[in-house]
Amino acid sequence: MSQKIILPSTSDDGVYTQSDGYEYTIGPKQSLPNEANAIPTPSRIYSESLIYRKQEVSLSAMAFLFQEMIATIHRASSSAQDFETRLNGYGYGIGTRLVELLNLRNSIPPNYSKSSTFLSNSSSTSVNESHGSSGTGTGTLSSASDHSHHYHENGTESLAAVISNMKPRDLKILDILQFVHGTMWTYLFGCASDDLVKSSERDNEYMIVDNLPVLTQFIPAGRSCDYFTCGIIQGFLDSAEFPCRVSAHSMPQGELDQRTVYLIQFDKHVLERDNLRFGS
Amino acid sequence: MPQYFAIIGKKDNPIYEAEFTSQQGQQGQLQQGFQQNLKELNAFILHASLDIVEDLQWQVNPNAQHGKGGFLRSKNVTNIDNCYLGKVDHFYGLAITAYVTYGGMKLVMIHGGPPNGNTQIDDNMVKSFYQEVHELYVKTLMNPFYRLNEPIPSPAFDSRVRALARKYLNR
Amino acid sequence: MSTPTQSKSLKTIGEDTWKNKTEKVNAELFTLTYGAIVSQLCADYDRDFQKVNNHLFSMGYNIGVRLIEDFLARTALPRCENMVKTSEMISKCAFKIFLNMTPQVTNWSTEKDAFSLMLEENPLSDFVELPVDAMKQLWYSNVLCGVLKGALEMVQLDCDVWFISDILKGDSQTELRIKLNKVLKDEVPIGED
Numbered sequence: 001m002s003q004k005i006i007l008p009s010t011s012d013d014g015v016y017t018q019s020d021g022y023e024y025t026i027g028p029k030q031s032l033p034n035e036a037n038a039i040p041t042p043s044r045i046y047s048e049s050l051i052y053r054k055q056e057v058s059l060s061a062m063a064f065l066f067q068e069m070i071a072t073i074h075r076a077s078s079s080a081q082d083f084e085t086r087l088n089g090y091g092y093g094i095g096t097r098l099v100e101l102l103n104l105r106n107s108i109p110p111n112y113s114k115s116s117t118f119l120s121n122s123s124s125t126s127v128n129e130s131h132g133s134s135g136t137g138t139g140t141l142s143s144a145s146d147h148s149h150h151y152h153e154n155g156t157e158s159l160a161a162v163i164s165n166m167k168p169r170d171l172k173i174l175d176i177l178q179f180v181h182g183t184m185w186t187y188l189f190g191c192a193s194d195d196l197v198k199s200s201e202r203d204n205e206y207m208i209v210d211n212l213p214v215l216t217q218f219i220p221a222g223r224s225c226d227y228f229t230c231g232i233i234q235g236f237l238d239s240a241e242f243p244c245r246v247s248a249h250s251m252p253q254g255e256l257d258q259r260t261v262y263l264i265q266f267d268k269h270v271l272e273r274d275n276l277r278f279g280s
Numbered sequence: 281m282p283q284y285f286a287i288i289g290k291k292d293n294p295i296y297e298a299e300f301t302s303q304q305g306q307q308g309q310l311q312q313g314f315q316q317n318l319k320e321l322n323a324f325i326l327h328a329s330l331d332i333v334e335d336l337q338w339q340v341n342p343n344a345q346h347g348k349g350g351f352l353r354s355k356n357v358t359n360i361d362n363c364y365l366g367k368v369d370h371f372y373g374l375a376i377t378a379y380v381t382y383g384g385m386k387l388v389m390i391h392g393g394p395p396n397g398n399t400q401i402d403d404n405m406v407k408s409f410y411q412e413v414h415e416l417y418v419k420t421l422m423n424p425f426y427r428l429n430e431p432i433p434s435p436a437f438d439s440r441v442r443a444l445a446r447k448y449l450n451r
Numbered sequence: 452m453s454t455p456t457q458s459k460s461l462k463t464i465g466e467d468t469w470k471n472k473t474e475k476v477n478a479e480l481f482t483l484t485y486g487a488i489v490s491q492l493c494a495d496y497d498r499d500f501q502k503v504n505n506h507l508f509s510m511g512y513n514i515g516v517r518l519i520e521d522f523l524a525r526t527a528l529p530r531c532e533n534m535v536k537t538s539e540m541i542s543k544c545a546f547k548i549f550l551n552m553t554p555q556v557t558n559w560s561t562e563k564d565a566f567s568l569m570l571e572e573n574p575l576s577d578f579v580e581l582p583v584d585a586m587k588q589l590w591y592s593n594v595l596c597g598v599l600k601g602a603l604e605m606v607q608l609d610c611d612v613w614f615i616s617d618i619l620k621g622d623s624q625t626e627l628r629i630k631l632n633k634v635l636k637d638e639v640p641i642g643e644d
Binding site: 277 | 408412418419428436437
């Protein structure tokens with residue numbers, strides 16, 4: 001009974017052998033003698049590929065959702081600072097996910113997506129196919145996704161299996177900032193940020209500049225709502241073990257009246273490590 | 281050969297652990313697990329090696345070229361894989377390998393060997409195992425209900441990790 | 452009843468608006484943001500999932516009452532004369548323009564006042580697996596019900612909108628139900644014979 005609850009992807013729980021996951025109060029479990037014959041516990045998230053499908057939604061849908069999120073947080077907040085802290089927290093979790101997701105995707109050989117497109121065209125079993133076509137028609141979709149599910153349960157969903165070398169982890173402050181300013185910004189907002197600058201006054205301070213923040217362009221006055229993006233940056237850098245604080249500042253320039261500067265202040269030890277390891 | 285595998289979180293807390301034993305043959309069953317008295321040591325051996333991992337994780341591969349580009353225009357052309365750290369430590373014939381994810385999760389494994397022999401590591405196989413577990417971890421992390429550093433209790437995750445162990449480690 | 456030509460033109464309008472008149476963002480940013488909202492609500496309401504459902508619904512309602520203006524302005528569509536036309540417009544235009552998806556309209560009631568939308572894919576729920584304690588009660592994508600409720604109300608259609616099933620709960624499909632209660636009075640009744 002409880003097994004059925006754990007397995008959202010199946011309506012038929014009779015065929016699967018009972019198995020429990022890791023329980024940290026008990027410790028590691030040993031392999032079971034018959035586990036090789038067991039069907040892997042079905043799961044929606046583990047069966048779907050992490051490949052980037054380049055799906056889009058409208059900016060208005062995103063903006064409406066963002067504004068309602070802001071309203072929800074605003075109602076719960078006792079002060080402006082409390083609001084910024086809470087909003088930062090929403091973004092933070094996203095940043096911690098992106099550091100893994102985007103680097104993993106960047107490890108995929110460039111010719112991989114091409115070959116998978118080819119595969120899906122010829123066999124129509126790939127997840128790309130079923131999702132890609134659903135925007136325009138719905139008639140044959142359910143059978144296509146059944147197919148792709150089966151296909152994935154056989155292990156073909158793995159991206160790691162086609163990666164010979166993982167993209168190197170970024171070890172230097174400048175490298176990780178480049179990733180945030182370039183890859184992450186492009187993923188989130190469609191283009192690299194407008195500038196990445198090192199503070200001339202303090203060694204541990206860097207700035208990412210956005211002339212027109214996508215999410216807050218319709219929200220007048222103040223940069224409070226940009227603490228969502230601050231949280232994403234901070235979650236990303238903290239998680240990659242470049243702990244820092246990130247704040248948003250309004251710095252209009254000419255006609256760019258919404259120009260926003262994200263100030264990144266690294267913990268001292270990050271700088272010390274950088275100096276020690278890379279002698280910059 | 282048995283293995284003890286763990287994913288260690290940001291506070292040196294295990295978020296997943298498993299022991300893998302070979303499936304082949306009934307007769308060798310006893311030898312294929314870790315000896316009971318050593319078994320309890322695994323967690324300690326593994327934690328002892330974390331310091332080494334933390335040091336190695338910040339080392340630039342000595343073969344790598346220090347591409348010094350213009351300021352803020354990194355020309356990092358080093359294509360050296362620094363997620364998989366290879367064998368990082370050993371302990372009485374046991375070998376310890378490690379892998380660090382982009383978000384600083386440490387995947388660590390103790391490889392048991394033949395009695396009184398040296399444990400051989402097939403780096404390609406071990407690396408493939410780690411990479412695929414890394415991907416499973418990312419899928420876990422992407423779920424909005426999963427919080428960083430929490431133990432992973434999912435049976436679906438467990439069964440997939442064990443399948444990978446059979447595929448790459450205990451063939 | 453909608454004729455093939457009508458629905459085709461709605462389809463064309465939807466696709467054309469999406470293609471040419473819609474600024475777009477990465478769907479995964481949308482997915483991740485919604486995920487952050489739902490998981491935070493579950494924590495804030497101490498895992499009282501009924502309250503989370505209600506909160507998501509009311510967020511959606513607030514979105515819907517504002518979104519309808521945006522929708523009508525961009526598509527310049529006339530008022531629908533019946534629920535069949537309304538269903539087509541929701542599926543082929545509204546979902547297409549905002550979320551780039553076209554849920555199938557099905558399961559009509561005999562009175563033609565209620566129908567279902569089948570969400571074959573749902574950008575809100577990518578990457579998601581519900582925790583065990585949420586499986587029974589949480590309607591993860593409930594914001595959509597609120598959006599439809601709010602938007603339809605603004606065009607004088609008082610409807611009930613709710614999820615019947617969700618693949619996140621282990622169902623084989625995700626089905627959203629819309630039922631017309633009454634056409635609100637302060638406007639000219641629409642297309643009733």
